[in-house]
Amino acid sequence: MNWNDAIFQIINLDTFSNVWYWLAVAVTWSVACHWIMGVPFDMIYRAKRDAGNAATDLEALVAINVRRLTTITDIAGLWIMGFAAFVLSGLLMAGFYYGFEMAQGLFCLGLPLTLTGLISLRQSRVFAVKQPTGAALTTKLLRMRLLFQVIAMMSIFATAMYGTYRNLSLPLGF
Numbered sequence: 001m002n003w004n005d006a007i008f009q010i011i012n013l014d015t016f017s018n019v020w021y022w023l024a025v026a027v028t029w030s031v032a033c034h035w036i037m038g039v040p041f042d043m044i045y046r047a048k049r050d051a052g053n054a055a056t057d058l059e060a061l062v063a064i065n066v067r068r069l070t071t072i073t074d075i076a077g078l079w080i081m082g083f084a085a086f087v088l089s090g091l092l093m094a095g096f097y098y099g100f101e102m103a104q105g106l107f108c109l110g111l112p113l114t115l116t117g118l119i120s121l122r123q124s125r126v127f128a129v130k131q132p133t134g135a136a137l138t139t140k141l142l143r144m145r146l147l148f149q150v151i152a153m154m155s156i157f158a159t160a161m162y163g164t165y166r167n168l169s170l171p172l173g174f
Contacts (some may be wrong), residue, residue, distance in 0.1 A: 004121050015105030016163025025109060025159065029152040032113060036145050039128075044145070048138040059133050062141070069124040084114055097130035101166070108162065112155035117146050 015021045034041050039061050043087060047058035088110055095103035131142060132154075 015024070015101045015158075017167050020135060021105050025041065025156060031144060032116055033148045033152055036141050036148065037062065037069070037124060041145060044138055044141045048135070048142070051134065055134060055138075059137060062127065062137060064133075066124045066127045071120060073121055073124075090116065100154065104162075105159075106164075108155070108159040109144050112151050116151055119144065119147065 036044065039058065043054065043058055043061065046054040059125065091103045091107040091110060094100045095105075095107050117127070127140075
């Protein structure tokens with residue numbers, strides 16, 4: 001066995017039967033559900049539990065991230081949306097029309113992540129107008145986290161079902 005065969009056995013591009021893809025999916029969704037609008041979950045939980053300095057820090061960090069997100073979308077929102085649509089449609093075509101499995105896997109990961117990004121952008125617009133504080137802010141952030149977790153569970157389930165179907169429908173795994 002030469003080095004090229006060994007490397008391509010470790011780094012396999014068969015997405016749905018590859019442990020590295022599923023590790024990447026797990027880590028991606030874990031990070032996406034931990035950081036809500038740029039705020040770590042432990043900070044939200046600490047602010048909910050102790051209403052002192054933790055709540056003040058949370059309000060300051062949310063205000064910073066809301067201004068950051070609204071500024072980015074005001075300046076380059078259409079360009080970002082166009083680029084995301086281009087990448088997702090390219091992955092959709094390469095994956096499901098031409099049968100490239102890596103593109104299918106990236107599309108199954110990218111589409112729900114785009115949805116969570118849009119939810120974050122929409123919520124940042126709401127926070128910019130209403131500017132919630134205290135318990136109302138932590139409640140909204142915890143609901144966003146729950147929504148992200150539901151999206152993650154549905155996405156992982158749908159991807160696993162599609163990957164299982166794809167692996168079982170291929171003759172001899174090819």
